[in-house]
Amino acid sequence: xxxxxxxxxxxxxxxxxxxxxAEEHGFxxxxxxxxxxxxxxxxxxxxxxxxxxxxEKGLKVPAVSLYTDFVSQGEEQTEQAVQNGLNxxxxxxxxxxxxxxxxxxxxxxxxxxxxxxxxxxxxxAHMADDYKVNIGxxxxxxxxxxxxxxxxxFLEDVGHSRLRTIFDGSNLHVxxxxxxxxxxxVFHTISHIxxxxxxWNFDSWYLSEPKPIFQGxxxxxxxxxxxxxxxxxxxxxxxxxxEHSVGHIKESLTELEAFFTQK
Numbered sequence: 059x060x061x062x063x064x065x066x067x068x069x070x071x072x073x074x075x076x077x078x079x080a081e082e083h084g085f086x087x088x089x090x091x092x093x094x095x096x097x098x099x100x101x102x103x104x105x106x107x108x109x110x111x112x113x114e115k116g117l118k119v120p121a122v123s124l125y126t127d128f129v130s131q132g133e134e135q136t137e138q139a140v141q142n143g144l145n146x147x148x149x150x151x152x153x154x155x156x157x158x159x160x161x162x163x164x165x166x167x168x169x170x171x172x173x174x175x176x177x178x179x180x181x182x183a184h185m186a187d188d189y190k191v192n193i194g195x196x197x198x199x200x201x202x203x204x205x206x207x208x209x210x211x212f213l214e215d216v217g218h219s220r221l222r223t224i225f226d227g228s229n230l231h232v233x234x235x236x237x238x239x240x241x242x243x244v245f246h247t248i249s250h251i252x253x254x255x256x257x258w259n260f261d262s263w264y265l266s267e268p269k270p271i272f273q274g275x276x277x278x279x280x281x282x283x284x285x286x287x288x289x290x291x292x293x294x295x296x297x298x299x300x301e302h303s304v305g306h307i308k309e310s311l312t313e314l315e316a317f318f319t320q321k
Contacts (some may be wrong), residue, residue, distance in 0.1 A: 062087035064297040087118035105149040119152040120293040127158040128175045144189040154194040164208035176215045183218035196224040199232040206243040222249035252297045271310035
């Protein structure tokens with residue numbers, strides 16, 4: 059199992075500082091927010107030089123992270139965003155782009171909107187075939203993939219092997235869904251995993267307090283043990299936002315290193 063972090067929580071930092079942080083703390087890779095990809099191109103040039111730089115520092119890019127949800131933008135804008143992401147992923151030798159499905163809970167959307175998203179995902183998946191890059195659908199509350207069952211149904215409706223899932227147990231916890239049974243349900247679809255933890259405020263979700271990985275409400279040690287039992291060999295990526303995100307990433311990494319040392 060390899061450890062990365064998501065640069066989506068470090069949007070205000072320069073991409074070069076983010077890379078230096080990853081190297082300094084011994085990460086195996088970084089989930090690259092597409093905004094950081096654009097920043098590098100604007101400031102330093104083509105992405106092949108970014109790939110070479112990451113190679114020198116021993117860093118992989120397990121995912122290029124988009125915020126595209128196939129609903130909020132028009133079809134043409136969505137297609138362009140996906141193509142940009144796929145192109146960046148290919149140049150950075152990343153196996154995956156991260157996207158979302160919709161901007162409403164699965165039980166609140168209409169059949170027409172669901173089918174429209176399915177149709178667009180099918181087009182995106184065929185594009186991804188040309189790039190030899192997978193599309194990672196993040197399991198997330200207030201999207202069409204907000205439960206394990208909804209995620210599986212969406213993948214089934216799209217019906218393309220390029221569409222995979224990104225698992226995030228804390229996103230499921232918002233809807234009081236236990237991540238361990240959920241992991242069993244969708245494990246065969248997972249290409250990437252996000253890790254974070256909180257003290258949750260279920261009455262006001264956005265008042266929840268981020269905590270380092272083993273100090274929140276989720277039993278992340280049992281979750282990681284289950285991943286090891288299932289011989290998961292991919293990346294787990296620390297994802298934190300807010301003014302203390304860097305501190306939470308650093309402390310979480312220390313906790314993870316201690317955990318893996320004990321195994």
